[in-house]
Amino acid sequence: MTENTLHHDYPQIWKRYTPMETLKRYLGYAAIVFIAVWSVSNLEIPWFYFLDAHVQAADLLERMVPPHWPFWRKIVDPLIETLHIATLGTVFTVFIAFPIAILSARNTTFNRTTWFIGRLILVTSRSVNTVVWGLLFVAIFGPGPVAGIFSVAARSIGFVGKLIAEAIEEIDHGAVEAIEATGASGLKVLLIGVLPQVMPVIMGTIIYRWDINIRESTVLGFVGAGGIGIVLYSSINLFAWHEVSVILLSIFGVVIVSEYLSIKVRSKIT
């Protein structure tokens, strides 16, 4: 008899979760679906746009093919400018990001206030998109690649600085103490004790950011900050879609090559 009740108490089929856990999971899923439905319904999406979307897409494709190949002559210089914007912006980032990273790492910052200031700079830099920085710098420096370089740097500082700060927080403290014991000044401790330890992270992050920046600088021209984006924007505004397809193919090529280079170089460093 006891045997019988035992058999009844235990489920015959294996289940990964208890009923309570299952309930919690389904409540979680329901919450996610609810948020999604609420968001979509509040956006007042004109669903009838979907009705002729395929017509519009086909129309667009028809206008883009075949690409107007002779146009390539006009996009070589803007493409080089795009590469310059990304590269110079990334180079400037290194020199600004390292000092800010020192402020934002708990073990190298001076006090809580400097730590907070460092973090605030990093968060501000990261939360404003490159193109939005572009709006600001075009207002300051006027249209052109210099505004683009500044906006790329302004956005990258937060990204690079955050990763360097995390690397600094994980360094071997013994090396720093050894340098301190020789009586080195604060600056020398940073340059000789801290910098070499995080150098691989800095290089890796910078190269990674460089290939993101190439992608970002292709659209900086939309707000007037130089590069291929200016040509793309004017071709789109002129409805010259067969020129647009040449530009898009060239951007595709440049981005793929730079991503490949970046992966190659990073795998050599680390």
Place this chain on the structure above:
Amino acid sequence: MSYPTTWSPPTFFGNRFVRYAVLLAVIGYFVFSYLTLDADWQRILKGIPRAMDIFERMFPPDFSRWKLLARGVLESVQMAFAASFFGMIIAIPVGLCAAGNLVPKPLYYAGRFFLGVSRTFHEIIIAIFFVKIFGFGPLAGVLTLIVASFSFIGKMLAEDIENMRPGKLEAIKATGASFPKLLLYAVQPHILPRYIGVSIYRLDANIRHSTVVGIVGAGGIGQTLAASFSRYDYGFSFAILATIVSLVFLGEFFSNWIRGRLR
């Protein structure tokens, strides 16, 4: 004995010659870029006083049109939520197709190519096409962010599945499980934590990106921001920027908190 009397730290590049070569290449690049950059230096030098002027007009931030601001921000957040949700769903089939150890080679190459193409173009370029096809407004923005989300989450999923130890798959296969059951009992428990973590990260990235697709007319607070900049209404621009920064800060805090609890 002739020990050196000074010490210099070893260089990152291994030896001196490589170091000098890299230095030379960098200087050469700077000269080249200076010669090819089409920059109006007169105009740029005027930038510093202009910057002072702009910052002066930014302070104090002008929150008087807070209703417009709140509506834009709410729209951005809703776009981010909707895009993350659909991006999460579409990422699953795409990610599975791009996992080399699950699907046959042709499908794998197709999946990888699809992910590669959708990741190449900047959100703003994609947004232009959706604006052309679906008209102005948040719909184009949501679709853009969906593309950005599924390509990001899908790539992470594919990598996570490829890093699985083959034993897990073999164990389930040995029970005679069909392919859907293999996905449900071997792949799903393995990828779920990472999938949720990446999706929450993506939600937070979508909030950041939803502020910018508006520049080409795809809805959200970006539209309001671009308009305020072109009207030199810097006080309002600063109010919008400050709101975006605090929103992103909150979003990041929230996403870290959830990801910390999941671990």
